[in-house]
Amino acid sequence: MNDKNGSLEPKEEMSQSPSSFSSSTSGLSRHPTHTSTRPPKNEGDLELARTKSIAQTMSPLREFLFVALLCSAQFVTQAGLVNTLNILHIIGDDLGITDPGVLSWLIAGYSLTVGTFILLSGRCGDLFGYKTMVIVGFGWFAIWNVVAGCSVYAPGNGGQVLFIFARVLSGIGPAILLPNALGLLGATYDEGRRKDMVFSLFGACAPSGAVVGGTFAGLWSLLWWPWTFWTFGIALACLGGLSYFILPAVPLKEEDQGLTFAQRIGELDLLGATVGITAMILFNFAWNQAPGFGWEQPYIYVLLIVGILLFPVFFWVELKVSKHPLIPFDALSTDVTFVMICEMCGWAAFGIFIYYFIQILQQLRGTSPLLTMAQLCPVTISGFIAAITTGHVISRIGPGWVMLISMCAFTVGSILVATMPPHQVYWAQSFVVTLIIPWGMDMSFPAGTLIMSNAVEKRHQGMAASLVNTVVNYSISIGVGIAGTVETHINHGGLTEEDELRGYRGAMYLGIGLGTMGVITSVLFLLKLRVREKRMTNRS
CATH class of the missing domain: 1.20.1250.20 (MFS general substrate transporter like domains)
Structure with a gap:
């Protein structure tokens, strides 16, 4: 539990921080930090208990x-x-x-x-x-x-x-x-x-x-x-x-555990990622290439313009297309x-x-x-x-x-x-x-x-x-x-x-x-x- 200074005791529960990269673990911080005597209610609680045991048993x-x-x-x-x-x-x-x-x-x-x-x-x-x-x-x-x-x-x-x-x-x-x-x-x-x-x-x-x-x-x-x-x-x-x-x-996450490899690939939003990454690379490449080869090179302008145009396409894909x-x-x-x-x-x-x-x-x-x-x-x-x-x-x-x-x-x-x-x-x-x-x-x-x-x-x-x-x-x-x-x-x-x-x-x-x-x-x-x-x- 948190003491008066906000620190944690050595055997305390370690769960989700605001910086977690998994929405599946975001629920951990809503649980009490002491060990409950009641049995877990469902599989999600069993999964949480297993996660707790990993953290608590760290020497x-x-x-x-x-x-x-x-x-x-x-x-x-x-x-x-x-x-x-x-x-x-x-x-x-x-x-x-x-x-x-x-x-x-x-x-x-x-x-x-x-x-x-x-x-x-x-x-x-x-x-x-x-x-x-x-x-x-x-x-x-x-x-x-x-x-x-x-x-x-x-x-x-x-x-x-x-x-x-x-x-x-x-x-x-x-x-x-x-x-x-x-x-x-x-x-x-x-x-x-x-x-x-x-x-x-x-x-x-x-x-x-x-x-x-x-x-x-x-x-x-x-x-x-x-x-x-x-x-x-x-x-x-x-x-x-x-x-x-x-x-x-x-x-x-419980809903991700039963997914096949192909299904997990489908969850990655590869279309949005491809468009977004391409936009950032082209925009950045033009700015970093220009000092060495000169802004008078036509391909630099083309890459910069294409990169800029791909950003609204990325927003459209993320807002309207991607599940x-x-x-x-x-x-x-x-x-x-x-x-x-x-x-x-x-x-x-x-x-x-x-x-x-x-x-x-x-x-x-x-x-x-x-x-x-x-x-x-x-x-x-x-x-x-x-x-x-x-x-x-x-x-x-x-x-x-x-x-x-x-x-x-x-x-x-x-x-x-x-x-x-x-x-x-x-x-x-x-x-x-x-x-x-x-x-x-x-x-x-x-x-x-x-x-x-x-x-x-x-x-x-x-x-x-x-x-x-x-x-x-x-x-x-x-x-x-x-x-x-x-x-x-x-x-x-x-x-x-x-x-x-x-x-x-x-x-x-x-x-x-x-x-x-x-x-x-x-x-x-x-x-x-x-x-x-x-x-x-x-x-x-």
Whole structure:
């Protein structure tokens, strides 16, 4: 039971959190947390009892491994982003990729597939089981990292194509991991401070994963950069094997248990998923392709226009055609809209920050990949403190205020990088920004998840959390793409250090604008909540 501080006792029932990805488990939080002496009334109660026994019989060591393994989904997602970003120019030189616009695609393409496939992956977890999908996610991620390392053997320009292809497809691995790892956590923990802390720790793994991934990439680049991806693939395969033995299997919904494989495929809304994913990929691809090949290319305009036109088609399919839509639009309230705008602005600003901050360090200051990670390592400590703080205060001050603080952190961090002199001492603005940015990362994710959860009905909890993950990762990709366009249009070819700096700062000014938009939106959201509270007070 919850104590006066909202925490849970060691043997307490662990059930549905607001971030669960299964509507089948959303009913768990409505049951009492103590063990009932009455026999279960039906098969659904028997299923619930079995789920309870799995959670309650976890030893402290098993629970620690359970949480650590699921949090590793966030860890490896960010490691997979920064391990390439930190040695981007080493890979580019070896594979013959010198155009900055094409190099940025190695980062944006990965985040693109992470963001576009999450909604479909969350639905797969509902139908095939979270544990199964987590194992599949680790396996898929491992395979394509090994392929990325092997691209060095491709003849001619084939290495460029194979590496980009492998990077794009590897992003589907985290897209499978994130919603299903959160689904298992959500199906295990009850509402309260303990659940808040677990989800905050999940977010805290983002900066630490980024630093660890980038550090190992820097180390392996001293020997041979492909080992970055081969060893990462081996580690992912090991995590997949541990998942088989450590993770519990949460029963499917009663109505899904008797479905055949073909029937479960029919429940996936493949038509809506195909149209939606195609729209997001084409729109994003055009923005990320344009900086490298120029907006004067006709195919870029065509892809952008087709992508834009497919979005209303997706909405029509979801509203009028699909029997089981990926996104139930009738559940999207104004609260959801505010949260989506905040998350889009904040994480697009973060994507621009992380890409151009490292470019400034390596291209203008001449820092090595290892020294770059050494200068970034304070984000792990600051991120951990931010996560612990968020877990403690989010239930006290409310997720709306936490969201505002996170948007301010994104904006201030972007301002510091945009105004940073190219050869300034590290301990001035560079060090300060590594302390500030993690507060944006580790506060916005849990705040957005909880706001979305509170804004929709119990049966739409899975959609709410999946949507947050989609917005976060897709925004990183589209932010880098748009910033690349800004950079190439104002850097005069980047032939001198002054021109390079002008392009980097122009991109960072875009990040400042996006962060500011997030701050304004979060303030409007808080005002909306205050007006609602006053109306409820007056009615009572």
